[in-house]
Amino acid sequence: MIGVWFGVLTLLVVTSVMGGFARDLRARIRGMSAHITVTSSQFSRLGSMENWEELAKRVKAAAPDEVIAVSPQLEWPIMISKGQTPQPATLVGIIPDREAQVSGFAEHMLDGHPPDFTDFSGRKIPEGWGPCIMGSGILTTHRNKDILFVADGPGTAASVADCLSAVNPKDKFVVYVGDAQSTGDLATGGDEREYRSAQEWLKGRADAPVRKWPDLLERIFRTLAYDTVGETRPCVVVVFGKDLPPESAFRDAWHRLSPESRRLLRVFTPGETLTEPGGEKARAAQFLLLEPGPQARLELVSRVQDPYIGTAVTITTITPEDARDRGVDPRITPTSSKLAIVGAFNSGMNEYDSQIVYAPLEFVQKALRECRVDPNTKEPILDATGRIQAGRINKLRIKVVHYDDADKIAERIRKGLGGSYGLFTWQSEKAILLQAVAVERTLTGVIMFFIVVMAAFSILAILSMLVTEKTRDIGILRAQGATVPGIMAIFLSEGAVIGIVGCGLGLGTAKYVLDNLNPLADWIYSKTGWYPFPKNIYLLDRIPHQVDGPIWILVVSATLFVCLLAALWPSWKAARLNPIDALRYE
Amino acid sequence: MSGFLDARDIRRDFQIGDRSLPVLRGVDLSVEPGDVVAIVGPSGAGKSTFLHILGLLDRPTSGSVMFKGQAYSDLGDRERARMRNSTFSFVFQFYHLLPELTALENALMPVMIQSSILAWPVLRGEARRKARELLERMGMGERLHHVPGRLSGGERQRVAIARALMTSPEVVFCDEPTGNLDTVTSQEIQDLLWSLAEEKCTTFVMVTHEPSLARRAHRVVRMVDGLIVDGEVPPTTGAAVPPASAPSPSPNA
Ligand SMILES: Nc1ncnc2c1ncn2[C@@H]1O[C@H](COP(=O)(O)OP(=O)(O)OP(=O)(O)O)[C@@H](O)[C@H]1O
Ligand SMILES: [Mg+2]
Numbered sequence: 064m065i066g067v068w069f070g071v072l073t074l075l076v077v078t079s080v081m082g083g084f085a086r087d088l089r090a091r092i093r094g095m096s097a098h099i100t101v102t103s104s105q106f107s108r109l110g111s112m113e114n115w116e117e118l119a120k121r122v123k124a125a126a127p128d129e130v131i132a133v134s135p136q137l138e139w140p141i142m143i144s145k146g147q148t149p150q151p152a153t154l155v156g157i158i159p160d161r162e163a164q165v166s167g168f169a170e171h172m173l174d175g176h177p178p179d180f181t182d183f184s185g186r187k188i189p190e191g192w193g194p195c196i197m198g199s200g201i202l203t204t205h206r207n208k209d210i211l212f213v214a215d216g217p218g219t220a221a222s223v224a225d226c227l228s229a230v231n232p233k234d235k236f237v238v239y240v241g242d243a244q245s246t247g248d249l250a251t252g253g254d255e256r257e258y259r260s261a262q263e264w265l266k267g268r269a270d271a272p273v274r275k276w277p278d279l280l281e282r283i284f285r286t287l288a289y290d291t292v293g294e295t296r297p298c299v300v301v302v303f304g305k306d307l308p309p310e311s312a313f314r315d316a317w318h319r320l321s322p323e324s325r326r327l328l329r330v331f332t333p334g335e336t337l338t339e340p341g342g343e344k345a346r347a348a349q350f351l352l353l354e355p356g357p358q359a360r361l362e363l364v365s366r367v368q369d370p371y372i373g374t375a376v377t378i379t380t381i382t383p384e385d386a387r388d389r390g391v392d393p394r395i396t397p398t399s400s401k402l403a404i405v406g407a408f409n410s411g412m413n414e415y416d417s418q419i420v421y422a423p424l425e426f427v428q429k430a431l432r433e434c435r436v437d438p439n440t441k442e443p444i445l446d447a448t449g450r451i452q453a454g455r456i457n458k459l460r461i462k463v464v465h466y467d468d469a470d471k472i473a474e475r476i477r478k479g480l481g482g483s484y485g486l487f488t489w490q491s492e493k494a495i496l497l498q499a500v501a502v503e504r505t506l507t508g509v510i511m512f513f514i515v516v517m518a519a520f521s522i523l524a525i526l527s528m529l530v531t532e533k534t535r536d537i538g539i540l541r542a543q544g545a546t547v548p549g550i551m552a553i554f555l556s557e558g559a560v561i562g563i564v565g566c567g568l569g570l571g572t573a574k575y576v577l578d579n580l581n582p583l584a585d586w587i588y589s590k591t592g593w594y595p596f597p598k599n600i601y602l603l604d605r606i607p608h609q610v611d612g613p614i615w616i617l618v619v620s621a622t623l624f625v626c627l628l629a630a631l632w633p634s635w636k637a638a639r640l641n642p643i644d645a646l647r648y649e
Numbered sequence: 650m651s652g653f654l655d656a657r658d659i660r661r662d663f664q665i666g667d668r669s670l671p672v673l674r675g676v677d678l679s680v681e682p683g684d685v686v687a688i689v690g691p692s693g694a695g696k697s698t699f700l701h702i703l704g705l706l707d708r709p710t711s712g713s714v715m716f717k718g719q720a721y722s723d724l725g726d727r728e729r730a731r732m733r734n735s736t737f738s739f740v741f742q743f744y745h746l747l748p749e750l751t752a753l754e755n756a757l758m759p760v761m762i763q764s765s766i767l768a769w770p771v772l773r774g775e776a777r778r779k780a781r782e783l784l785e786r787m788g789m790g791e792r793l794h795h796v797p798g799r800l801s802g803g804e805r806q807r808v809a810i811a812r813a814l815m816t817s818p819e820v821v822f823c824d825e826p827t828g829n830l831d832t833v834t835s836q837e838i839q840d841l842l843w844s845l846a847e848e849k850c851t852t853f854v855m856v857t858h859e860p861s862l863a864r865r866a867h868r869v870v871r872m873v874d875g876l877i878v879d880g881e882v883p884p885t886t887g888a889a890v891p892p893a894s895a896p897s898p899s900p901n902a
Contacts (some may be wrong), residue, residue: 536748538745540758544733544735545762641706642706642707642733643706644707
């Protein structure tokens with residue numbers, strides 16, 4: 064019975080997770096890459112396609128019934144740096160409205176981040192900077208910050224405790240409750256136990272008020288500033304309180320620091336204009352004033368996803384210059400620009416999340432000089448309204464109605480466009496990945512088959528043992544006139560009970576496990592430190608599953624069938640013995 | 650040739666490896682209705698084997714058994730099962746009770762087997778009453794709900810006898826029914842069997858080593874080495890043997 068139970072459980076869970084994995088992966092691949100992408104086959108140039116509006120019209124004309132939307136892109140590899148460590152990424156210039164129609168970009172924005180390059184907290188972007196939206200994975204690799212929680216007044220400690228669970232495992236956190244003297248200092252992090260002990264600690268200080276508010280702030284600053292020496296780890300100061308001091312209190316406190324400290328610590332509050340880092344060593348401190356309550360955690364998550372949001376990064380890239388076109392030396396020149404991170408997205412696919420930096424198409428065209436440039440200054444020539452002219456793109460992405468027919472539609476578009484264009488579909492773009500998933504599914508199918516066979520044999524073994532054990536009793540019943548079918552009915556019902564109860568338990572637990580896959584994985588992680596579904600390997604950040612009705616019915620009915628069959632054979636053998644042989648059986 | 654229960658030239662060979670071991674080598678026996686036949690003989694003579702063949706628990710290698718003009722070999726599986734259930738009954742030396750069931754349930758078993766699942770709830774009350782009555786008559790009134798493991802040998806044999814009589818069979822086969830019991834208990838069981846045989850005029854064919862039991866039979870058949878050597882006549886003409894025509898004196902309790 065337990066064998067049947069676990070057999071059914073494993074079968075259902077594994078097939079459902081595999082199914083869900085394949086489905087989600089396909090959806091994700093589709094979601095972030097366009098159904099069809101048009102590129103130029105002229106690879107010598109960066110921006111290989113001019114006048115994309117005209118091109119978009121021709122695409123639409125080639126397959127008017129299928130093409131839903133088109134979105135131009137200028138895509139180029141860059142190095143992104145913040146502080147000392149540069150990191151490779153892909154800069155993608157987009158027109159947000161259009162991109163949102165083609166890919167799932169808008170849906171994947173983090174809570175509260177608008178998908179249109181306006182800053183999520185309403186800050187102004189400095190002159191000459193470009194806004195950008197980053198994959199959360201890029202942020203993650205930078206993510207090593209201090210979070211300083213300050214609880215002011217009764218009831219706030221509970222909010223801090225609530226918010227602690229939103230702290231990223233890599234971050235260090237410090238909690239201050241009470242006045243300056245009795246400040247509790249709970250540094251370190253990255254460990255489930257730390258959160259829990261901090262929460263315990265907070266319980267004991269539920270109602271401690273903060274008394275000397277400016278003193279406490281000064282102390283916080285000082286701590287941060289001295290910590291900062293030799294460190295560039297950013298800091299978020301989250302202040303909880305009902306009647307918070309005005310914002311000027313933060314300013315005043317900052318001004319009271321020594322000039323040395325002030326150089327080391329850069330403070331900004333929401334709504335402030337972004338300023339350039341005060342120097343290589345300056346530590347960015349962001350202040351967040353939160354009302355205590357259940358909404359605090361959500362606000363923290365959306366606003367303090369990373370302190371880099373709202374700060375600046377520098378991107379550097381090299382562009383292949385076309386001498387003939389631009390009248391410059393035919394060589395590769397480095398270009399750099401400043402970007403302010405105004406938002407972040409999380410597509411759930413690590414490959415995109417750790418790679419893509421979106422910026423407005425025009426900004427990218429300007430930065431990479433993919434427009435009309437002055438041959439002498441190499442600066443873009445702007446028209447009367449201050450816009451660039453003849454901007455180029457290198458990708459035109461298309462969304463179609465029937466994405467599974469992308470290949471056929473791409474063929475139609477190729478014919479319609481003529482000329483030298485390269486067309487890719489979402490399947491061909493990720494062919495290897497999709498193939499790998501398909502192979503994995505087949506493999507799992509084969510393995511599953513063997514599991515089924517093994518399970519069948521174990522059921523057979525169990526039941527034949529049962530029958531063997533009962534051979535004498537079978538003889539006794541036969542001596543009293545029980546018929547062969549009568550005896551078999553007894554064992555068949557035994558098999559049926561085992562099958563039905565086993566399947567029922569298996570179904571129930573499978574449902575439970577599937578509904579709680581991720582909490583279970585987290586639980587395993589918290590107990591053993593081993594995470595069963597590392598996201599960088601599986602490309603998805605949660606364990607998916609898909610309950611496939613027909614497969615479940617197949618599994619359950621096959622199990623029942625095997626149970627009955629396994630009961631049938633040994634009982635038939637035993638019942639057909641001469642009664643006296645059965646009686647004499649030892 | 651009585652036309653009731655006739656065995657003709659029964660042979661039974663057992664296959665041991667590739668050797669064939671003849672155990673019964675042409676046994677003839679006919680039993681009249683109401684007869685009480687005792688089969689005696691040395692151990693290993695083939696008495697049990699013969700009894701099993703008569704009781705449809707085993708098949709002969711050759712030879713035929715007829716019951717009321719019907720040859721066993723003509724019977725199908727279903728027929729044989731029905732006859733084992735309702736026409737014949739067996740009392741074994743080793744009781745062969747179902748260990749998980751109580752005395753009462755064991756006694757009920759043949760009736761349960763006989764009835765269909767649907768009919769059982771209807772028959773149940775009547776069958777229980779009858780089983781209880783039989784067990785009480787055998788002095789088992791206090792042990793109705795004991796499982797065999799908690800009963801003594803004599804008590805177990807009483808349950809087995811009650812079970813054998815539940816379906817009011819025409820022939821009861823007993824294979825050394827008292828073989829495992831002490832003399833006193835053995836005497837009690839014998840008396841019980843006797844009174845039942847008399848009362849219901851049931852035919853008994855029993856194998857026994859017990860002289861006291863054999864002496865009471867109408868007929869004693871002696872089997873040696875797979876053959877009946879001394880059959881069809883009242884045994885050893887001892888003084889205490891009752892005449893075959895006037896069956897059994899009243900059981901001395
Ligand atoms: N299934 C069997 N396979 C092989 N030999 C068997 C089998 N059953 C019985 N025999 C052999 O047949 C012979 C007769 O056995 P049977 O049980 O009929 O003897 P019995 O006369 O009843 O003896 P006892 O008085 O000891 O019970 C014995 O030698 C026994 O070994
Ligand atoms: Mg014997």
